[in-house]
Amino acid sequence: MALMGGLLLQAPSTVTLLGAVLFLLVFYLFFSGSNSEEQGKEPPGPRPLPLLGNMLQLDLKRPYCTLCELSKKYGSIFTIHFGPKKVVVLAGYKTVKQALINQAEEFGDRDITPVFYEFNHGHGILFAKGNSWKEKRLFALTNLRDFGMGKKLSKEKILKEIHYLIEVYEKPEGKAFDTTQPVIYAVANLISAIVYGSRFEYTDQNLHLMHIK
Structure with missing residues (x-):
């Protein structure tokens, strides 16, 4: 007392x-x-605990392994709770294809974290959803195709850039090295080659400044 x-x-x-x-x-x-x-x-699934959901049943380091095991028990479509958030899981190639290709309109929406959605009110491509996301996606794909995306020309540019990236990977001669910057430079060069028709050497400071921006 x-x-x-x-x-x-x-x-x-x-x-x-x-x-x-x-x-x-x-x-x-x-x-x-x-x-x-x-x-x-709802689709079947393991019974959740209050607040925790099914988190105690998941291998957090390899959650996909747990989900695969659960699909053997509950089928290719089942429900699981990540904490208080309810999620329907699609397991297997046929099920995913049926949902995302054969029924793309019904499954075309995206789940955006409310914090991000409230932050930009659904503007932009990354955090848009619903009709806004579909319109912006269509606009982006249409314009990217005009720059050669999905065509033979872009394939040639990618293969050419891969050649330069392999040269960078061969320089350490089998020793461990950080691959982050070379990959970022390769992607930046692809964008530059598609949009402007030219690329930069990986040691070019203009490429580094473009990455910083």
């Missing part, structure tokens, strides 16, 4: 704590049972 502000306060006993846990457990079971009709419309 402790005396605080002239009032006698008693620390909660073990019985009180156990009672609170039992109450929460009964409340959770009752709540989940009352929504059985709604849950019946």
